[in-house]
Structures are given as C-alpha cells and as structure tokens.
Amino acid sequence: MNIRQVTLQGDKSPAINFSTLADIFPRYISKPVLITITKELLVTMSLLLGVSLVAFTILFMAPGDPFALLLGNDGSLAASEELKESLGISNSWAGQYFSWLGNILQGDFGTSIRSGEDVFPSVFEATLNTLYLTLAAIFITLSIGFPIGLISALRSESVMTRSLSIVAYAISALPIFWLGYIAVYVSTTYFDYFPLASGFSDDGEVQILKFLFPVLVLGIGSGMISEVVRHVRLEISRVMEEEYIRTARAKGASVWKHALKEAFILPVTELVTSKIPFFIGGAIIVEQIFNWHGMGRMAWQSAQDRDFPVILCITLVAALLVRGGSLIHKIIYIIVNPRASHE
Amino acid sequence: MRASFLHQPIELDIAQTRSIWKRADRGDLLNIAYGLIVLSTVLISYIMGTFDLLPYDPEEMDLDLMMMGPFTEGHLLGTDFMGRDMMSRLILGTQAYFLPGMLAIFISLTLGSLLGVLAGYEGGKTDKVVTYLNNLIDSFPRLVLILLVVAAFKPNIYYIMIVVGLTNAPIVAASIKNKIISLKQRNFVESAIAMGFPKHTIIFKHILWYNCRALLIIQATLGMAEAILMETSLSYLGFGVQEPTPSWGNMVQAGSNYLMQGDFWPSTAPALAILFTILGFHLLGDGLNNVLEGKK
C-alpha cells in the first residue's frame, strides 16, 4: 500500500509530523527514508567517536608528556602536575581521553603550542580555505575524467580509447609536487605572477590567478583522474546494457534522460564523496607549494612542530569531512533510488 | 570510422581450450609487459643499490657538468645541480621505498586477508564488526594520519609504512570479501564443507591460495605504487629521507629552485622516474586484473 495514501485517508489525527511532511515531499521524505537516514547518522557518529579514540591514542603513545602537550602546556613538569591536580585528572589513558573528549564536545580544542591561539577557530578558517580549493579541484578532475570515461564506455575498444585511458593513467601517476613547481614556473614566466596565495585579495584578476593554479594542480595532479575514468566507464557501460535502457530506446524516449540517475548522478556523487580523503591529502602538498593557508598546510606545520592539539583537531575535522561526504552520498542514494529505502 | 575485418577462421578448433593468456586482450598484455619491465628495473636497481654497484658514486660531484640533460657523454641520464650522476642517484633512490614498501604490502595483505576472510566467511556479526573497522580506517585521509604519526613519533619511514599498510588493508579486505561472497554464491564453499575439508584448509588452501592469489598479487602491485607515492610525498615534505641521501621525492624538492629558474632536469628526472614507476605498477595491476579476473 502506498504510505502516502494511507496517511492521507486515515489522517484525522493532527499531531503526527510525518503526514504533513509527506504531503509536501511525498516521494522523497517518507518514514522509511527518515529511519534509514537516522540510522546512518548514528553510524557516522560512532565512527567519529572511533576516530577520536584512535587519534588520541596515537598521540597518547608518543614519547614525551602528552598530557602537558595536549593541554597546551609545554611548560615545566611542576606546572603540568599542578594543572592535573587542579583539574582532578589522572595520568591514565581513560581519564585523559574522556576529559579531552568532554572538552571537544564543548568546542574547546585547546590552544596551539606554536601560536598559543585557540585551536578550533584557526582550524575552522583553514578548513574553509581548503574546502574552496578542494571542491574546485574535484570539479576539474570530474570535468576531465568524466568525458574520457564516457567516451571509453560508449565507443568500442579502439586505439583512441586505449591511448586516452593510458594518458589519464599517466597524468594520474605524475607527482603532484613536481606539477606544482611547473605551475609556479609557468605562472612566473608567462603571467608574471608569483603565486604565493594567501586567501583572496581585492584585485579581481590577481584573485583568479591566485586561485587558478592551485586548483588546476590539485585537480589534475591528485591522481584521481584515472579513478574517475575507471569508475565512469564501468558504470556507464553497465547501465547501457540494462534492460530498461533497451525499453527506453524501443519507446523512442530519450535514453540519456532515463540513464541520468544511474549513469550520472549516482556515479558522480559516489566519486565526489569517496575521493575526498585523497583530495585532502593532495591539498596538503599543494597548499605547501602555493602557501595556501588551508588545513593541509596547517597539518604539515603542526606535524613539524609536534603541535598536538592542532594536528588532533585537524585529524578530527578531516575525518568529519570524509564521513560527512559519505553520509551525503548515502542520503542522495536513498533519495534517488526508490528501492533503497523500502528494503 | 570503419572497423577492421572480423575473420572467421576456415578451420575451427573444436576443443577450444585456449588458455586465458592466449585469449587475452592485446592491450592488457602490453600493460602487463610494461609493468613487468618496470618491476624488474626496480628490483635490479634495488640490488644494485644494496651492493653498491652503481655506475658512479652518487655523491661525487663534477662541477663542470652541472645540470646536464640526458644523453650527456658519460652520464646517460644527465647530472643534477651539483654535478652528481643522475642515474646513480635514481638507482639509489629505490632504497628509500623498496623495503618499506614491502612492509606496507605485507601488512595490507595479511591484515586485509584476515579481515576479508572474517567478513566474508563468517558473515553476520563478524561482518558488521569488520565493516566498522574498515570504515574507521577509511575515515582518515592517508597523509593526515601519517602526519599525525609523524607528529607523535618523529619521522620514521617504517612506522609510516605500517600506517600505509593499515590504510590499504580495507581495500584488500573488501576485494577478498567480495570474492568469498561470489564463491559462496556458486556453492563453492558449501561443497568444500560438504566434502569434509577442515576449516583452515578451506580458508587457506581453497579460498586464499587457489582463488584469491591473483587478487592478492594485484593488490600487492597497487600497494607498491601507493607506497612509492607516499614515500616520495613524505620525502618531498621533508619527513622522509634527508639529503644528501637520495630519495626521488627529496630530489624533486631539491631541484625545485632550479626548475623555477628554468633548469628543469634536476627536478624533472626524478619526477619522471616516479611517473613511469607508479604507472608501471598501476598498469601491471590493471592488466593482471583484466586477464586473471576477467574483463566485463
């Protein structure tokens, strides 16, 4: 029975929220969908908890006094003992972990050892910068990789499709740092501009250049072009063989319209969300070359400085981005695929 | 574009038991061949480096012949910005990633097989736990986790390769689990149990060795490619091998200033080495995958 019909017909009781929501978005928000999404949220949170545990434990096992470093206090042993006493915190892993967790959940990530500033606000700002870079780069990667995958899928194997694939592979095997240097060279030689970016400036033209090179380098050099090509080719050739595509053709309907969801929306969503970790990794290097003040550069710096609070925060934020992407993917999948939520 | 003629052979071989290698796509065979060439080159380089069989002393500087491109007399691959022989340095550079890469591969294959078998063979709750662990590991971007470890323990290539192996394990586990599921679907596992084989025999001999060894080899090639990428990236970032010991990563970094002034070779030569090597391992894995595991 169609759920909507049941709620509409039997809807004498006003208080149930589902019925009103179901009226507005009958197809997309239904009880099974919301239940599935809630389940996914719970899983995501448990994973993030696990991440915090692992990351904390790694730092805990580091030689040196992790407690002092975690609380941003790299002063004397006496001072850290005093702090511990006043906070009633033990030296055990459990004690420290839970107190740290408690702080985190209140938004207090401690202070940076290097700069003495609050960790979270600076990491947050840096993350935004990285997001601009990363999202633009993903767009570039998709723009290059998707057409290649599409052509490879639609045409039968030929010298051209093979060479295209190999070119995609070769570009993906290029070391991104070298590509970055080349970009700097090109920028200084041909555009007279030394791209040491630091956020955005007011000068429109310069702004574009500042943005363009890091984005291009990350988009092309992240190594994900071959992944995009491979995935797209696989999915599109699979979809083209599906029976419902044959029916669409026999109906004289637009094959692309019918294939859109499975051949475009779903693969692109899957690619964007699953490759986020790789782009973050690439961003670490690109931000270093172009002095882009993002979380990647911050991570590298904090690793050098052994700035525990910062690197811990960045790790968590990175994991949050990854899991967030995965969650978005699942949600879109559930929305697009009518079967997924009803199983 | 006209396709070429499809030919019907006049005589048909009735008992057509053509091996998969004969039937294999020519392109895949080329990829595998190239990959094997790369693999042998790496192996030979490693051996040469270990036993100091290098054409030149990698630290010997020839100040008259700085930054010479390839095919210079006496230096097949030219020299770097200090006049040191490029080829020797590149050969020595394999030391930085080869053994550590093996460690990473070993960890990813053993841990991955363990997790994959647990998830695929046992199923149910074990599967859920393994899936959680895999997702947990996947939540960390590799380089970020490595930086975390570097922050904690100071840069140590072996620790780092342990991390690389760990982060690759979920991928291995997933492909093994899928293989086991497909074996289960074909009642392979059921019949093995019905034939009275003990569990460990089924898992090690029948599943892993007979059916998964191709998968594991393919994962090993991809793992090596990954290890090279990580090691070179870390050396570039300054956390890996330090100058004057060459690593392809720090060679690119050291040559960067010269590149930005127009002297490309010192930085580009190692970059090309990285490119061709990683490409070789990828194509090897891809080609083997198509031939051994069947292309759709």
Next chain:
Amino acid sequence: MSTPHLKIDNLHTYFYSKQRQAFIHSVNGVSLNVMKGETLGIVGESGSGKSVTMLSLMGLINATPGVLKGSVKLYTENGELDLLPDLHNYVDLRKDGNKITAVKKDIRGWNKRHQKVMKNIWSKEISMIFQNPKAAFNPFETIGKQITESILLHTDIKNPKEAKEKALYWLEKVKIDSPTLRYENYPYGLSGGMSQRAMVAMALASEPSLLIADEPTTGLDATIQSKIVDLLEELKESLGVTLILISHDISVISRLSDKIAVMYAGNVLEHGPADSILDKTSTQRHPYTRALLNSIPSKENVQEGGYLMSIEGEVPDTIMVPAGCRFYERCQAKDESVRIKCAEENPPLTPITEDHFSRCWKNK
C-alpha cells in the same frame, strides 16, 4: 483482403564471439510476412533466433557486428517504409560460396542511419514488449510516469493531466488491479504478472499499429500466463493491432496465432496458417514441427501410458553451421531416398499448399 504490414526478407544477423573467435549465426536468412490485423506466432527453441530477428529490425541490437544483410519493409498509411535502408552501404562481406567468411561493418554509421528511420517507428508504428517485465521498466521512476511518457511522446495529447488520465485508462484496459495505486508504484513494487500488464499498457498507450511481444509469458507463473494470453486475445480483438508473438511455448502460440512460423537455428523451417501447422493429422509437416507438437504432454499420451516424447539430440550450434539441413542430426524422419541430400544441401522453403511452406527435402 489483408494487406501486408511487415515484410522481412532474407535477414542475416551475426554476432562475433571473442572467446571462440568465430561468428554466431543467430539469424541466417529469415523471411517472414505479416498481414494487417493478423497475429503471427513465431515458435522455436532458445537460440533459434526468433528474438534476435525482431530485435534486429527494431534496431535494439548492441553486440557486434549485428544486422548484416536483408531487407525489412513496413507498410503504413504513408506507404512503404524501408527499415534497413542502405544496409549494404555499411556492410562489406566476403563470401566463400554462400557462406560469409569475413565481415567489415561501419557500426556507428549504420546505427546512426538505422536510428534515423526508427525514430519515427519506435512506439509510433511498432511497439515491443520484452521478456522480463520488471527489469524492463526504469527502476527510478513510477510506472505511471513511464506510461505517460509514451503518451506524451507519440500521441496528440500534450497536456500532462490528460496524459495521466489516458495512462490510467490504459491501465484499466489491461485489467490491472487498482490502477490509480499502481500508477504511483515503482517497478519493484509490482509482481511479474502486474508488471507485464503494465508493460502492455505502456506499449499500447502510444497507439502503434504493430505490437511485437517477445516471450510475454515466459517467467510468469502458469496461472498468470494464461491470464496474460487472455488479455492479449481481448486486446487484439478490441484494438485490431497486428501482433507478432514470440514464444517457445507452443500452447501459447496456438491459442493466439492466425499464422505460425517455426524457427530453428536461425532459419524458418516452416510457416503457414495456424490450423494447417497445428493439424496433427496432416502428414505434410516438417519433422521438427511434428516433433514439437508431439512433445506437448496431452491427455491422450498420458492416459494411454505413453512416453513423454522429447526431441532427441542437442540444441544446435549456431557457430558450426552444417552444410546441409539444419535439423538433419535430430531428424527422426530421415528417409534413405533423400538422406544424402539432407546432409549436404540445405533445402529451400517449398510450398506445400498455397500459403503453407516448409523447408524439407521430403516435400513433394
């Protein structure tokens, strides 16, 4: 008198097997005629080429090389339409006598040309329904939307509201239960029988003059099967569409067909009026047809304690095509007088009566 609706002449469709590095002679010289308003039943084993013949003319073949030779003509109010125009321009054949040994085909060019013609045929003139009804629908859209799409594309109705009403009308016409509910259902929510009805509705909603039904009952439960056959019978009467029905189930064929064609290994072995073909008392029938009819368990042979007749031998190999009659190996009616001819030469279709043809050396 009946006018011709579809004429298939000497159609050849081959596929290339990379594994065995040889051609699969799926359709190997098939000629069929269908008259307006008539039901042609095509019966044959799996692999006989019956589906591929129809898919070839509809341009729904993906594999290479595909359609190679032959002509298909559709007769509409606008006159005669060539469905395989200029095929010879795109195909280069090398022959050894009558056998095709090598093929060169401009596949992309041919597909483009073929689709240009078919754009006006698909669903407008000819609709096709397929074997696996649930898989044939787009799993991401509701059934109703997909039927409405057909209506909006091919009929004069352009208003979405009207189209929806028409779609509901068709759903009722195919006797689906609760049409308004089914309209909002997704394909996964329908049973086999219901989705088959829905597919019939979708195919007819565009008001074609010819319907091709490829194994419409295969894969359904036996009780549902007969209901679908009932439905097709009713629709045929009320709408007067020409129907080409493909099935390996001869009982389904016999219930609906005016004319029957029997296919085997890529050839038509016998075709003619249904009564003539199904007439058990006739002696002038192709041995294969006779064997097929005998293999149907009937009250007579079961009660008399008889054996279930099966056709000896194995399904023919469409790669190693024999020189002689395709059915030679399995033929039970081998006659010393013609046996050598049977083994060496493939018999042509010869008339037994004015409209009944058979491919056997034993015909007089």
